[in-house]
Amino acid sequence: MPREQNIRLNVNGRVYERTVPVRLSLADFLRDHLHLTGTHLGCEHGVCGACTISMNGRSARSCLTLAVQADGAEIVTIEGLRAADGSRHPLQQAFLENFGLQCGYCTPGMLITAIELLRENPQPSEQDVREALSGNICRCTGYQAIVDSVLAVARDTQGSKKREIV
Amino acid sequence: MKPAWFDYYAPRSLDEALRILADAGPNGRVLAGGQSLMPMLNCRLLNPAILVDINRLEVLNSLDVTKDGLTVGALVRHADLLHDDRVRHGWPLLFEATKQVAHPAIRNRGTVCGSVAHNDPAAEHPSVLVTLDGTVVIASAAGRRELPAEQFFTGILSTALQPGEMVVALRYPPQPAGTGTGFVEFARRLGDFAMAGAAATLTLRDGVCEHARLTVVGMGEGPFRARAAENMLAARRLGADDRNEAFAEAAEKVRAAVEPADDVHASASYRRHLAGVMTQRALETALARAGAH
Numbered sequence: 001m002p003r004e005q006n007i008r009l010n011v012n013g014r015v016y017e018r019t020v021p022v023r024l025s026l027a028d029f030l031r032d033h034l035h036l037t038g039t040h041l042g043c044e045h046g047v048c049g050a051c052t053i054s055m056n057g058r059s060a061r062s063c064l065t066l067a068v069q070a071d072g073a074e075i076v077t078i079e080g081l082r083a084a085d086g087s088r089h090p091l092q093q094a095f096l097e098n099f100g101l102q103c104g105y106c107t108p109g110m111l112i113t114a115i116e117l118l119r120e121n122p123q124p125s126e127q128d129v130r131e132a133l134s135g136n137i138c139r140c141t142g143y144q145a146i147v148d149s150v151l152a153v154a155r156d157t158q159g160s161k162k163r164e165i166v
Numbered sequence: 167m168k169p170a171w172f173d174y175y176a177p178r179s180l181d182e183a184l185r186i187l188a189d190a191g192p193n194g195r196v197l198a199g200g201q202s203l204m205p206m207l208n209c210r211l212l213n214p215a216i217l218v219d220i221n222r223l224e225v226l227n228s229l230d231v232t233k234d235g236l237t238v239g240a241l242v243r244h245a246d247l248l249h250d251d252r253v254r255h256g257w258p259l260l261f262e263a264t265k266q267v268a269h270p271a272i273r274n275r276g277t278v279c280g281s282v283a284h285n286d287p288a289a290e291h292p293s294v295l296v297t298l299d300g301t302v303v304i305a306s307a308a309g310r311r312e313l314p315a316e317q318f319f320t321g322i323l324s325t326a327l328q329p330g331e332m333v334v335a336l337r338y339p340p341q342p343a344g345t346g347t348g349f350v351e352f353a354r355r356l357g358d359f360a361m362a363g364a365a366a367t368l369t370l371r372d373g374v375c376e377h378a379r380l381t382v383v384g385m386g387e388g389p390f391r392a393r394a395a396e397n398m399l400a401a402r403r404l405g406a407d408d409r410n411e412a413f414a415e416a417a418e419k420v421r422a423a424v425e426p427a428d429d430v431h432a433s434a435s436y437r438r439h440l441a442g443v444m445t446q447r448a449l450e451t452a453l454a455r456a457g458a459h
Contacts, residue, residue, distance in 0.1 A: 001175070
Protein backbone atom coordinates (compact mmCIF):
# COMPACT_ATOMS: atom_id res chain seq x y z
CA MET A 1 0.00 0.00 0.00
CA PRO A 2 1.53 3.35 -0.99
CA ARG A 3 2.24 5.61 1.93
CA GLU A 4 1.68 8.72 -0.15
CA GLN A 5 -1.43 9.82 -1.97
CA ASN A 6 -2.44 12.62 -4.28
CA ILE A 7 -5.00 15.04 -2.95
CA ARG A 8 -6.78 17.93 -4.59
CA LEU A 9 -8.60 20.42 -2.40
CA ASN A 10 -9.79 23.98 -2.28
CA VAL A 11 -8.25 26.14 0.43
CA ASN A 12 -9.55 29.68 0.79
CA GLY A 13 -10.85 29.66 -2.78
CA ARG A 14 -7.65 28.35 -4.35
CA VAL A 15 -7.25 24.80 -5.63
CA TYR A 16 -4.14 22.89 -4.59
CA GLU A 17 -2.93 19.52 -5.79
CA ARG A 18 -0.24 17.81 -3.75
CA THR A 19 1.21 14.41 -2.90
CA VAL A 20 1.13 13.81 0.83
CA PRO A 21 2.03 11.07 3.32
CA VAL A 22 -1.17 9.29 4.40
CA ARG A 23 -0.41 9.89 8.08
CA LEU A 24 -0.01 13.67 7.64
CA SER A 25 -2.57 15.73 9.54
CA LEU A 26 -4.53 18.42 7.76
CA ALA A 27 -3.01 20.92 10.20
CA ASP A 28 0.54 19.98 9.23
CA PHE A 29 -0.46 19.98 5.57
CA LEU A 30 -1.80 23.53 5.81
CA ARG A 31 1.19 24.78 7.77
CA ASP A 32 4.15 22.88 6.33
CA HIS A 33 3.06 22.15 2.78
CA LEU A 34 0.94 25.21 1.93
CA HIS A 35 2.76 27.52 4.37
CA LEU A 36 -0.56 28.77 5.72
CA THR A 37 0.80 29.13 9.23
CA GLY A 38 -2.19 31.03 10.59
CA THR A 39 -3.66 27.70 11.66
CA HIS A 40 -2.00 27.06 15.00
CA LEU A 41 -1.24 23.81 16.78
CA GLY A 42 -1.54 23.70 20.54
CA CYS A 43 -2.16 20.19 21.83
CA GLU A 44 -2.35 18.08 18.66
CA HIS A 45 -4.98 15.82 20.17
CA GLY A 46 -8.20 17.76 19.83
CA VAL A 47 -8.38 19.46 23.21
CA CYS A 48 -7.26 23.07 22.72
CA GLY A 49 -9.11 24.16 19.57
CA ALA A 50 -6.28 26.34 18.19
CA CYS A 51 -6.19 24.35 14.93
CA THR A 52 -9.93 24.67 14.21
CA ILE A 53 -10.63 25.26 10.52
CA SER A 54 -13.77 25.13 8.42
CA MET A 55 -14.18 22.00 6.30
CA ASN A 56 -17.10 21.89 3.86
CA GLY A 57 -18.82 24.60 5.87
CA ARG A 58 -18.43 23.00 9.30
CA SER A 59 -15.77 23.67 11.90
CA ALA A 60 -13.30 20.82 12.43
CA ARG A 61 -10.09 20.12 14.31
CA SER A 62 -7.39 20.03 11.65
CA CYS A 63 -5.11 18.08 14.01
CA LEU A 64 -7.71 15.26 14.12
CA THR A 65 -8.26 15.20 10.36
CA LEU A 66 -5.86 13.55 7.95
CA ALA A 67 -4.82 15.55 4.92
CA VAL A 68 -5.94 12.63 2.71
CA GLN A 69 -9.42 12.93 4.23
CA ALA A 70 -9.61 16.49 2.93
CA ASP A 71 -9.28 15.28 -0.67
CA GLY A 72 -12.05 17.08 -2.58
CA ALA A 73 -12.95 19.28 0.40
CA GLU A 74 -13.38 23.03 0.70
CA ILE A 75 -11.30 24.41 3.52
CA VAL A 76 -11.39 27.90 5.02
CA THR A 77 -8.59 28.98 7.34
CA ILE A 78 -7.90 32.25 9.11
CA GLU A 79 -6.09 33.41 5.95
CA GLY A 80 -9.39 33.13 4.07
CA LEU A 81 -11.42 35.44 6.29
CA ARG A 82 -10.45 38.78 4.79
CA ALA A 83 -12.68 40.18 2.06
CA ALA A 84 -11.42 40.39 -1.54
CA ASP A 85 -10.52 44.06 -1.00
CA GLY A 86 -8.29 43.10 1.92
CA SER A 87 -10.57 44.45 4.65
CA ARG A 88 -10.94 42.47 7.84
CA HIS A 89 -13.84 40.16 8.52
CA PRO A 90 -16.28 41.92 10.87
CA LEU A 91 -15.40 39.45 13.61
CA GLN A 92 -11.68 40.15 13.18
CA GLN A 93 -12.46 43.85 13.46
CA ALA A 94 -14.52 43.24 16.59
CA PHE A 95 -11.70 41.26 18.21
CA LEU A 96 -9.40 44.20 17.47
CA GLU A 97 -11.78 46.80 18.89
CA ASN A 98 -12.78 44.80 21.97
CA PHE A 99 -9.33 43.52 22.97
CA GLY A 100 -10.43 39.99 22.08
CA LEU A 101 -6.86 38.83 21.67
CA GLN A 102 -3.60 39.18 23.52
CA CYS A 103 -0.93 36.72 22.37
CA GLY A 104 -3.17 35.68 19.46
CA TYR A 105 -2.35 31.99 19.53
CA CYS A 106 -5.94 30.83 20.06
CA THR A 107 -7.48 33.53 17.85
CA PRO A 108 -7.68 31.65 14.50
CA GLY A 109 -9.61 28.81 16.14
CA MET A 110 -11.78 31.24 18.08
CA LEU A 111 -12.72 33.11 14.89
CA ILE A 112 -13.60 30.01 12.88
CA THR A 113 -15.69 28.65 15.76
CA ALA A 114 -17.47 31.94 16.43
CA ILE A 115 -18.25 32.49 12.74
CA GLU A 116 -19.98 29.11 12.65
CA LEU A 117 -21.96 30.05 15.76
CA LEU A 118 -23.10 33.37 14.27
CA ARG A 119 -24.14 31.68 11.04
CA GLU A 120 -26.30 29.15 12.90
CA ASN A 121 -27.46 31.54 15.60
CA PRO A 122 -27.10 35.21 14.54
CA GLN A 123 -28.33 36.55 17.89
CA PRO A 124 -26.65 34.35 20.50
CA SER A 125 -26.92 34.96 24.22
CA GLU A 126 -23.75 35.30 26.28
CA GLN A 127 -24.28 31.71 27.44
CA ASP A 128 -24.60 30.54 23.81
CA VAL A 129 -21.27 32.19 23.00
CA ARG A 130 -19.55 30.67 26.01
CA GLU A 131 -20.91 27.24 25.13
CA ALA A 132 -19.86 27.50 21.50
CA LEU A 133 -16.34 28.60 22.46
CA SER A 134 -15.98 26.05 25.27
CA GLY A 135 -13.72 23.89 23.11
CA ASN A 136 -11.27 26.71 22.41
CA ILE A 137 -8.77 27.34 25.16
CA CYS A 138 -7.32 30.84 25.74
CA ARG A 139 -4.64 31.31 28.39
CA CYS A 140 -4.48 35.13 28.16
CA THR A 141 -7.79 36.90 28.09
CA GLY A 142 -9.93 35.16 30.66
CA TYR A 143 -12.44 34.89 27.77
CA GLN A 144 -14.51 37.94 28.74
CA ALA A 145 -13.15 40.15 25.94
CA ILE A 146 -13.56 37.32 23.42
CA VAL A 147 -17.19 36.86 24.40
CA ASP A 148 -17.66 40.65 24.18
CA SER A 149 -16.21 40.66 20.66
CA VAL A 150 -18.60 37.97 19.42
CA LEU A 151 -21.59 39.68 21.03
CA ALA A 152 -20.53 43.01 19.47
CA VAL A 153 -20.74 41.48 15.99
CA ALA A 154 -24.11 39.93 16.82
CA ARG A 155 -25.36 43.41 17.80
CA ASP A 156 -23.88 45.02 14.67
CA THR A 157 -25.35 42.53 12.23
CA GLN A 158 -28.74 43.13 13.82
CA GLY A 159 -28.56 46.82 12.88
CA SER A 160 -27.79 48.70 9.68
CA LYS A 161 -24.15 47.67 9.50
CA LYS A 162 -25.34 44.24 8.47
CA ARG A 163 -22.69 42.35 6.58
CA GLU A 164 -22.87 38.74 5.74
CA ILE A 165 -21.01 36.37 8.05
CA VAL A 166 -19.08 33.81 5.98
CA MET B 167 2.38 14.02 18.57
CA LYS B 168 2.32 12.42 15.13
CA PRO B 169 0.80 9.03 14.38
CA ALA B 170 2.99 6.08 13.49
CA TRP B 171 2.80 4.76 9.94
CA PHE B 172 -0.28 2.90 8.82
CA ASP B 173 -1.72 1.71 5.54
CA TYR B 174 -4.67 3.88 4.61
CA TYR B 175 -7.71 2.61 2.72
CA ALA B 176 -10.71 4.73 1.74
CA PRO B 177 -13.04 2.13 0.19
CA ARG B 178 -15.95 3.14 -2.04
CA SER B 179 -18.32 0.36 -1.02
CA LEU B 180 -19.27 -1.28 2.27
CA ASP B 181 -18.43 -4.72 0.89
CA GLU B 182 -14.94 -3.53 0.03
CA ALA B 183 -14.53 -2.01 3.50
CA LEU B 184 -15.61 -5.26 5.16
CA ARG B 185 -13.22 -7.29 2.97
CA ILE B 186 -10.30 -5.06 3.97
CA LEU B 187 -11.30 -5.31 7.63
CA ALA B 188 -11.55 -9.11 7.35
CA ASP B 189 -8.05 -9.30 5.87
CA ALA B 190 -6.67 -6.89 8.45
CA GLY B 191 -8.11 -8.81 11.41
CA PRO B 192 -6.85 -7.41 14.73
CA ASN B 193 -4.50 -5.02 12.90
CA GLY B 194 -7.36 -3.03 11.36
CA ARG B 195 -9.22 -0.04 12.72
CA VAL B 196 -12.23 1.79 11.35
CA LEU B 197 -11.80 5.55 10.96
CA ALA B 198 -15.09 7.46 10.95
CA GLY B 199 -15.19 10.86 12.70
CA GLY B 200 -11.76 10.31 14.19
CA GLN B 201 -12.48 12.36 17.30
CA SER B 202 -11.38 9.54 19.62
CA LEU B 203 -9.23 7.45 17.29
CA MET B 204 -7.04 10.28 15.97
CA PRO B 205 -6.04 11.54 19.45
CA MET B 206 -5.08 7.95 20.34
CA LEU B 207 -3.02 7.66 17.15
CA ASN B 208 -1.40 11.07 17.68
CA CYS B 209 -0.51 10.16 21.26
CA ARG B 210 0.57 6.71 20.05
CA LEU B 211 -1.71 4.95 22.47
CA LEU B 212 -2.79 2.88 19.48
CA ASN B 213 -0.74 1.77 16.54
CA PRO B 214 -2.94 -0.05 14.03
CA ALA B 215 -1.24 -1.28 10.86
CA ILE B 216 -4.31 -0.59 8.76
CA LEU B 217 -6.84 2.24 8.85
CA VAL B 218 -10.10 1.80 6.98
CA ASP B 219 -11.62 5.23 6.41
CA ILE B 220 -15.39 4.81 5.96
CA ASN B 221 -16.14 8.48 5.28
CA ARG B 222 -16.78 7.87 1.56
CA LEU B 223 -19.49 5.28 2.24
CA GLU B 224 -22.56 7.44 1.75
CA VAL B 225 -24.77 4.40 2.41
CA LEU B 226 -23.82 4.72 6.10
CA ASN B 227 -24.83 8.38 6.25
CA SER B 228 -28.48 7.66 6.99
CA LEU B 229 -30.82 8.77 9.73
CA ASP B 230 -34.06 6.83 9.28
CA VAL B 231 -37.29 6.96 11.25
CA THR B 232 -39.91 4.23 10.82
CA LYS B 233 -42.63 2.82 13.06
CA ASP B 234 -39.96 0.52 14.53
CA GLY B 235 -37.88 3.44 15.66
CA LEU B 236 -34.78 5.41 14.77
CA THR B 237 -31.80 3.99 12.90
CA VAL B 238 -28.55 5.94 13.07
CA GLY B 239 -25.98 4.97 10.43
CA ALA B 240 -22.25 4.86 11.07
CA LEU B 241 -21.55 8.21 9.39
CA VAL B 242 -24.17 10.22 11.26
CA ARG B 243 -22.37 12.95 13.23
CA HIS B 244 -23.46 14.21 16.62
CA ALA B 245 -24.34 17.53 14.97
CA ASP B 246 -26.64 15.76 12.47
CA LEU B 247 -28.82 14.56 15.35
CA LEU B 248 -29.01 18.07 16.75
CA HIS B 249 -30.27 19.39 13.41
CA ASP B 250 -33.01 16.78 13.14
CA ASP B 251 -36.46 17.62 14.53
CA ARG B 252 -37.55 13.96 14.40
CA VAL B 253 -34.78 13.15 16.87
CA ARG B 254 -35.52 16.21 19.02
CA HIS B 255 -39.19 15.27 19.45
CA GLY B 256 -39.09 11.49 19.18
CA TRP B 257 -35.92 10.67 21.13
CA PRO B 258 -35.45 13.60 23.53
CA LEU B 259 -33.00 11.68 25.74
CA LEU B 260 -30.70 11.10 22.78
CA PHE B 261 -31.07 14.75 21.76
CA GLU B 262 -30.35 16.13 25.25
CA ALA B 263 -27.32 13.89 25.69
CA THR B 264 -25.92 14.74 22.26
CA LYS B 265 -26.02 18.46 23.11
CA GLN B 266 -23.61 17.65 25.91
CA VAL B 267 -21.10 15.77 23.77
CA ALA B 268 -17.85 17.77 23.75
CA HIS B 269 -17.72 20.96 21.64
CA PRO B 270 -19.15 22.12 18.27
CA ALA B 271 -16.13 21.17 16.13
CA ILE B 272 -16.01 17.71 17.75
CA ARG B 273 -19.77 17.26 17.27
CA ASN B 274 -19.42 18.19 13.60
CA ARG B 275 -17.02 15.32 12.92
CA GLY B 276 -17.53 12.70 15.62
CA THR B 277 -20.09 9.97 14.97
CA VAL B 278 -22.67 8.42 17.28
CA CYS B 279 -21.69 4.89 16.25
CA GLY B 280 -18.02 5.74 16.79
CA SER B 281 -18.68 6.88 20.33
CA VAL B 282 -20.56 3.64 21.01
CA ALA B 283 -17.81 1.49 19.46
CA HIS B 284 -15.16 3.34 21.48
CA ASN B 285 -17.04 2.94 24.82
CA ASP B 286 -15.27 5.58 26.85
CA PRO B 287 -16.81 5.25 30.35
CA ALA B 288 -17.41 9.02 30.47
CA ALA B 289 -19.12 9.18 27.06
CA GLU B 290 -22.83 9.93 26.71
CA HIS B 291 -23.91 7.68 23.84
CA PRO B 292 -23.22 4.24 25.36
CA SER B 293 -25.39 5.07 28.39
CA VAL B 294 -28.15 6.55 26.25
CA LEU B 295 -28.24 3.44 24.07
CA VAL B 296 -28.52 1.20 27.15
CA THR B 297 -31.20 3.39 28.73
CA LEU B 298 -33.30 3.40 25.57
CA ASP B 299 -32.98 -0.38 25.06
CA GLY B 300 -31.14 0.20 21.81
CA THR B 301 -29.51 -2.30 19.51
CA VAL B 302 -26.11 -2.32 17.83
CA VAL B 303 -26.02 -3.48 14.21
CA ILE B 304 -22.69 -5.13 13.44
CA ALA B 305 -21.39 -6.11 10.02
CA SER B 306 -18.45 -8.18 8.84
CA ALA B 307 -17.51 -9.95 5.62
CA ALA B 308 -19.32 -13.00 7.07
CA GLY B 309 -22.65 -11.20 7.46
CA ARG B 310 -24.61 -9.18 9.99
CA ARG B 311 -25.62 -9.59 13.59
CA GLU B 312 -27.47 -7.41 16.07
CA LEU B 313 -26.74 -7.14 19.77
CA PRO B 314 -28.78 -5.48 22.53
CA ALA B 315 -26.81 -2.52 23.92
CA GLU B 316 -26.24 -4.14 27.29
CA GLN B 317 -24.49 -7.12 25.73
CA PHE B 318 -22.37 -4.90 23.52
CA PHE B 319 -20.49 -2.99 26.22
CA THR B 320 -18.01 -5.26 28.02
CA GLY B 321 -15.70 -2.91 29.95
CA ILE B 322 -13.48 0.17 29.72
CA LEU B 323 -12.95 0.95 26.01
CA SER B 324 -14.11 -2.63 25.32
CA THR B 325 -17.04 -4.03 23.41
CA ALA B 326 -18.27 -7.28 21.92
CA LEU B 327 -16.89 -6.25 18.49
CA GLN B 328 -14.61 -8.92 17.06
CA PRO B 329 -11.70 -8.35 14.66
CA GLY B 330 -13.08 -7.81 11.17
CA GLU B 331 -16.37 -6.41 12.48
CA MET B 332 -17.66 -2.87 12.49
CA VAL B 333 -20.71 -1.06 13.85
CA VAL B 334 -22.84 -0.03 10.86
CA ALA B 335 -25.88 1.35 12.71
CA LEU B 336 -27.67 1.84 16.00
CA ARG B 337 -31.38 1.28 16.52
CA TYR B 338 -33.46 3.13 19.08
CA PRO B 339 -37.04 1.91 19.64
CA PRO B 340 -39.87 4.45 19.75
CA GLN B 341 -40.55 6.07 23.09
CA PRO B 342 -43.76 4.79 24.76
CA ALA B 343 -46.52 7.31 25.52
CA GLY B 344 -46.39 8.86 28.98
CA THR B 345 -42.60 8.66 29.09
CA GLY B 346 -40.33 11.45 30.27
CA THR B 347 -36.57 11.43 29.99
CA GLY B 348 -33.69 13.25 31.62
CA PHE B 349 -29.97 13.40 30.90
CA VAL B 350 -27.61 15.33 33.16
CA GLU B 351 -23.88 15.30 33.59
CA PHE B 352 -21.31 17.17 35.61
CA ALA B 353 -17.94 18.44 34.41
CA ARG B 354 -15.77 21.25 35.73
CA ARG B 355 -15.58 22.90 32.31
CA LEU B 356 -18.32 22.99 29.69
CA GLY B 357 -17.97 20.17 27.19
CA ASP B 358 -15.33 18.21 29.09
CA PHE B 359 -15.76 14.53 29.71
CA ALA B 360 -18.19 14.21 32.59
CA MET B 361 -17.01 13.15 36.02
CA ALA B 362 -20.47 11.67 36.45
CA GLY B 363 -23.79 11.72 34.65
CA ALA B 364 -27.12 9.95 34.57
CA ALA B 365 -29.72 9.03 31.96
CA ALA B 366 -33.25 8.28 33.10
CA THR B 367 -36.60 7.41 31.57
CA LEU B 368 -39.85 7.20 33.52
CA THR B 369 -43.14 5.98 32.12
CA LEU B 370 -46.10 7.09 34.23
CA ARG B 371 -49.67 5.92 34.43
CA ASP B 372 -52.05 7.74 36.79
CA GLY B 373 -49.15 9.08 38.84
CA VAL B 374 -47.60 5.65 39.28
CA CYS B 375 -44.27 4.68 37.75
CA GLU B 376 -44.96 1.91 35.27
CA HIS B 377 -41.43 1.62 33.98
CA ALA B 378 -38.09 3.16 34.95
CA ARG B 379 -34.69 2.97 33.32
CA LEU B 380 -31.61 4.48 34.88
CA THR B 381 -28.01 4.40 33.67
CA VAL B 382 -25.05 6.13 35.29
CA VAL B 383 -22.18 7.62 33.26
CA GLY B 384 -18.53 7.88 34.27
CA MET B 385 -18.33 5.08 36.81
CA GLY B 386 -15.40 3.21 35.36
CA GLU B 387 -16.49 0.23 33.30
CA GLY B 388 -18.80 1.92 30.84
CA PRO B 389 -22.56 2.43 31.11
CA PHE B 390 -23.75 1.36 34.56
CA ARG B 391 -27.35 0.20 34.60
CA ALA B 392 -28.81 0.88 38.05
CA ARG B 393 -31.15 -2.09 38.30
CA ALA B 394 -31.72 -1.90 42.05
CA ALA B 395 -32.95 1.68 41.70
CA GLU B 396 -35.07 0.79 38.65
CA ASN B 397 -36.76 -2.07 40.53
CA MET B 398 -37.37 0.11 43.55
CA LEU B 399 -39.05 2.78 41.37
CA ALA B 400 -41.31 0.37 39.46
CA ALA B 401 -44.95 0.57 40.65
CA ARG B 402 -44.02 3.40 42.99
CA ARG B 403 -46.37 6.37 43.31
CA LEU B 404 -44.52 9.53 42.23
CA GLY B 405 -46.92 12.25 43.36
CA ALA B 406 -45.80 15.56 44.81
CA ASP B 407 -45.62 14.01 48.30
CA ASP B 408 -43.78 10.82 47.37
CA ARG B 409 -41.31 11.70 44.68
CA ASN B 410 -38.55 13.25 46.79
CA GLU B 411 -38.39 10.23 49.06
CA ALA B 412 -38.42 7.82 46.09
CA PHE B 413 -35.66 9.67 44.25
CA ALA B 414 -33.52 9.96 47.39
CA GLU B 415 -33.85 6.20 47.81
CA ALA B 416 -32.88 5.69 44.18
CA ALA B 417 -29.80 7.87 44.68
CA GLU B 418 -28.89 5.87 47.78
CA LYS B 419 -29.16 2.62 45.81
CA VAL B 420 -26.97 4.05 43.06
CA ARG B 421 -24.32 5.23 45.52
CA ALA B 422 -24.27 1.77 47.07
CA ALA B 423 -23.93 0.01 43.73
CA VAL B 424 -21.42 2.01 41.67
CA GLU B 425 -17.72 1.27 41.83
CA PRO B 426 -15.93 4.37 40.59
CA ALA B 427 -12.14 4.65 40.58
CA ASP B 428 -9.89 7.47 41.75
CA ASP B 429 -8.26 9.45 38.99
CA VAL B 430 -6.79 12.91 38.43
CA HIS B 431 -10.23 14.40 37.76
CA ALA B 432 -12.06 13.19 40.84
CA SER B 433 -11.73 10.86 43.80
CA ALA B 434 -13.86 7.73 43.94
CA SER B 435 -15.85 9.07 46.88
CA TYR B 436 -16.61 12.33 45.04
CA ARG B 437 -17.73 10.43 41.95
CA ARG B 438 -19.94 8.24 44.12
CA HIS B 439 -21.50 11.36 45.63
CA LEU B 440 -21.98 12.88 42.15
CA ALA B 441 -23.60 9.66 40.90
CA GLY B 442 -26.30 10.12 43.52
CA VAL B 443 -26.85 13.80 42.72
CA MET B 444 -26.98 13.15 38.97
CA THR B 445 -29.45 10.31 39.55
CA GLN B 446 -31.82 12.57 41.45
CA ARG B 447 -31.60 15.36 38.89
CA ALA B 448 -32.11 13.03 35.92
CA LEU B 449 -35.15 11.45 37.58
CA GLU B 450 -36.64 14.85 38.48
CA THR B 451 -36.24 16.03 34.88
CA ALA B 452 -37.73 12.80 33.52
CA LEU B 453 -40.69 13.02 35.88
CA ALA B 454 -41.44 16.64 34.96
CA ARG B 455 -41.38 15.72 31.27
CA ALA B 456 -43.54 12.65 31.81
CA GLY B 457 -46.31 15.08 32.61
CA ALA B 458 -46.37 14.83 36.42
CA HIS B 459 -47.71 17.78 38.37
